[in-house]
Amino acid sequence: MISIDTLRADHLPTYGYAGVETPALKALEADSIVFENALAQVPLTLPSHVCLFTGLLPFQNGVRDNQGYHLDKTHRTLASFLSARGYATGAAVSAFALSHFTGISEGFDFYEDGIESRRAGQALGQLQRSGWQSEKLLEDWIEKQPSGKPLFAFLHLYEPHSPYDPPEPFRSRYAARPYDGEIAAADAIVGKFLEFLKGRGLYDRSVIVFLSDHGEGLGDHGEDEHGIFVYRESIRVPLFVKLPGRASPPQRVRGAVGLVDVFPTVVSLLGEEPSRDLPGASLLALAREPRTERRVYSETLYPRFHLGWSDLASLSDDRFQYIDSPRPELYDWRADPGERTDLASQLPPAFRSMRVELQAMSRPLQDPGAADPETLRKLAALGYISATSPRRDAKDLPSPRDRIRILDRLKTGSRLATENREDESIAVLRQLANENPEMLEVWETLAMVLRRAGRQKEAIEALQHADRLVPGTPQILLGLAELYVETRDFEKARSLVEAAALAGQRDVHEELAVISLEQGDLAAARSQIQQALRSGDGTLRRPWLILARIEQRGGNLAAALEDVERALEIERKWNEPPMVDLQATRADILARMGREQEAEQAFRSEIRSFPENLNAWSRLALLYASQGRVKEFRDLLSEMVRETPSARTLDTAVKLSETVGDRQGATEWERRKRERLAKAS
DSSP states (O other): OEEETTOOGGGSGGGTOOSOOOHHHHHHHTTSEEEEEEEOSOSSHHHHHHHHHHOOOHHHHOOOSSSSOOOOTTSOOHHHHHHTTTOEEEEEOOBGGGOGGGTTTTTOSEEEOOOOOSSTTOOGGGOBOOHHHHHHHHHHHHHTSOTTOOEEEEEEEOTTSSSOOOOTTHHHHTTTOHHHHHHHHHHHHHHHHHHHHHHTTOTTTSOEEEEOSOOOOTTGGGOSSSSSOOSHHHHEEOEEEEOSTTSSOOEEEEEEEEGGGHHHHHHHHTTOOOOTTOOOOOHHHHHHSOOTTOOEEEEEOHIIIIISSOOEEEEEOSSEEEEESSSOEEEETTTOTTOOSOOGGGOOHHHHHHHHHHHHSOOOOOOSSOOOHHHHHHHHHTTOOOOOOOOOOGGGSOOHHHHGGGHHHHHHHHHHHHTTOHHHHHHHHHHHHHHOTTOHHHHHHHHHHHHHTTOHHHHHHHHHHHHHHSTTOHHHHHHHHHHHHHTTOHHHHHHHHHHHHHTTOOOOHHHHHHHHHHHTOHHHHHHHHHHHHHHSOSOOSHHHHHHHHHHHHTTOHHHHHHHHHHHHHHHHHTTOOOOTTHHHHHHHHHHHTTOHHHHHHHHHHHHHHOTTOHHHHHHHHHHHHHTTOHHHHHHHHHHHHHHSOSHHHHHHHHHHHHHTTOHHHHHHHHHHHHHHHHHHO
């Protein structure tokens, strides 16, 4: 099973698109049954894959969003079903949203999800790794399986997900369309995997299911990415099924199908009868006898939980899509593929029947956050007290299509931050948060910008507000823990890490190691990070970076340098983008060893990759000062302000000048800081 995340069906040549070349998928298409009207049940990574693996609709499996949900073990997964029948089960995923602590790994013998943040405060959706790395890890697992043992292998690629940054040669080839460039890159990875299967003699003998979990807005209906709407650009996905050998000739199926149909398809292929509890049907049966009257359910609760707007639900068949919201919509997507003409006001028969059918469905609402009473009791015992904020009834919430333009202000706030105009960004985001207090996204963004501006206490307040909206979310708890470490409240940080572990986050040894390191307890820090290294698979850099800092603090510079080099070796092996503070830590160690020239080069490497890392600029400046290189010291501060022209950068220049006794420089930078603040106000 191959899942390319965030892949719109109508951006593949298979579905009529001419803007990208996908030779691997075109070859697979020639051997497959292709479903032209396949629909995701949720336009979000985690809940969509949970629907795929359980064969259950989101209100049946209970996972409704990427944050605040955990798949209950009572729900059988495709992996556990196959494992019980003697299959080896292995997966390699490329996004943090599919980490094992969500419960998505249930039933897998091997589940490789070693994904780390490259920058402090990265958003959840940006935590990913190269699909090439995931593909190689899954190859390695398949190689180790005994010959003749049946296996279920799942490969998840995240390349088309934002931010769109395809590698060469696709970056140059698709410079004007980077989303398509990422699709081309994903196709190349799929091609490598399929060639591997052929080389192992597995391709012809295997069932191969290729799909995506959801699409991408790309500006259609005002949505750039996904999660807010359930229009077809967000929920229509590619779906191919290749049977062993030539069991079925290539075929195209027009009827409506869903990702929940994959589970019963696999059950049927094993000669068993799918459970009546599964809402889906075998794709092979639907290919033989298409059902024109069949309707497929989709939903999104993202606007409700992240933005304070109404959730949406949808029914689609082979011609119409009905969307239930405060202002219901109906589209004839065959005649109107872009869904621009809403037919709801005409009250056609399809509108009436679909509305009645959807209203008759029992769709309980599971709120995000830790709902288990025992978990809540343990969280309270740790001093973690948060309760779900009262949410208005759905009928009182505004329709997303009436509010979508509000997100332009959120984009403005984010853009101002990337332009180092943090004060202006914070002003925009605060006003937006005050006007929309239930908009989770704005509180999380505000917290990130405040943290970047060095205003940790305000960042804590913003993230605490986010936590009240989705209590018990591990990612938010860990974000708060990091902020408390920065404010030196180590006990609070530790309790939040422990709370995250109770709420489902596993492998918190790295976070506990950092807390112990900052407290000066090197023995405890070393013990925690060694546990992290033992439980890892050798593909992560951060544990080695933390161990290097521990050794450096203990005065063992040779060991510290060795640890950093091991992290860099992993980076080179997997062709990973640079990781924040890795080269800066190496530079600091080299400087302490008296290898100043190498240290300078390493600091420069860090600054090229992360110009916002003021720590790296500061340490390089102090290196120059310690060598009596006054002019280069002053030139570096000017370069720092030019590259990252923020109030915090100017404040850093003032403090550095004062530290080295450059009173003239300190006075000049202080003057420029006052001018900037006056201009901003």
